[in-house]
Amino acid sequence: MNDDGDISNNDFAAAMLLEKIVRDAYPSTVSSEIQPLQWSILRYVAQSPEHRCTMSWIKRFLGLTHAPVVRAINTLVQKGFLAQIPNPEDARSNILVLTPSGRKILDADPLLSIVERIQTLSNDDRSQFRKYVRSLAINPNARTNDT
């Protein structure tokens, strides 16, 4: 935003490019079957120890309420990417585990195509890119705070 409070065309163009890069990552037939929230859940289960792969941990990690997480998990279970097994430490909850299909589908994670793009940058540019992305991520209200 410039001094008059108008949105800069250049910044708008940069935002559009960001959106396009992310949108381009999701067009393939395989990955489009899975929604972004569902991908987040698959990644979480893949990277977390089993005792943290419970519904309550996933809700907490993603900062979401019960309903959307239950819907997403049910869909992933129905599609055969996740399975629920009894939690040996808590009879009231289940542990979510990746099925062989779930592990395989992660090879088609849309983020991997963005990672490939990032890796085409020089080391210095990657380092700068990480800093810029971090600044954007930790200051989501920049538009309202900007003067």
Place this chain on the structure above:
Amino acid sequence: MSTILLIDDDPGFVRIMKQMLEGNGHTLYCAEHEEQGRKMLGDHGDEIDVALVDFWLNGRSAIQIFDHIREEFPKMPVIAISGGGGSLTLEVTKAVGEVSGAVHFLPKPFRHKELLELVGRVVHGDLKFDS
């Protein structure tokens, strides 16, 4: 055994970590805020094998201390820890910690065994930041 710097503003958590890590033979330096953390790094940086840094220190993100460690002690591995409570989800906190140089993100609460194993892996170089 390793020398560990813990930067965390929760005295109760620090007390538990102290008992657990020292009880397992590690040497622990503790700091409750960023400034104290910088001082510890200045005084003991060369001895420290791994830093455990709470992502939220006194309500502010700890990214400046992450950057300081990256710049001044580029070989020192950092483990980001967080119980949430800031303005970011744990998912975003993990990603921000990792782009800031953390070799691993550990959400609180965690199991003692989990931390001890993680410290061992980090100190042995199994987890590294891809600069």
